[in-house]
Amino acid sequence: MKLAMKKYNVNYYQSFNTVLTQELLRFNGLTATIRDSLKNLKRAIKGEVLLSSELEQALTSIIDGMVPAMWKKQSYPTLKPLGGYIKDLKTRLVFF
Numbered sequence: 001m002k003l004a005m006k007k008y009n010v011n012y013y014q015s016f017n018t019v020l021t022q023e024l025l026r027f028n029g030l031t032a033t034i035r036d037s038l039k040n041l042k043r044a045i046k047g048e049v050l051l052s053s054e055l056e057q058a059l060t061s062i063i064d065g066m067v068p069a070m071w072k073k074q075s076y077p078t079l080k081p082l083g084g085y086i087k088d089l090k091t092r093l094v095f096f
Helices: 002-007 015-046 053-063 069-074 082-095
Strands: none
Touching: 015 053, 015 069, 015 082, 053 069
């Protein structure tokens, strides 16, 4: 993020730079949500933490091949199933 802000500084005449930094912030939040929820699911499956209703819904969605609601709140609009969503997300992250 710091490297992108340094290389593409935000100014009035370069709207691309503003959009780029906003999208990077958005995708950083999304990947953090995905990472944290998967870590917590792993811990809940091991029995180290309680399985909250939100985590249970995420687990059910993953088992059904759907994108969990907690991810959709942070994500871009999509109608893809989980496999296509992850593939698309990876492509977008590589692009950025």
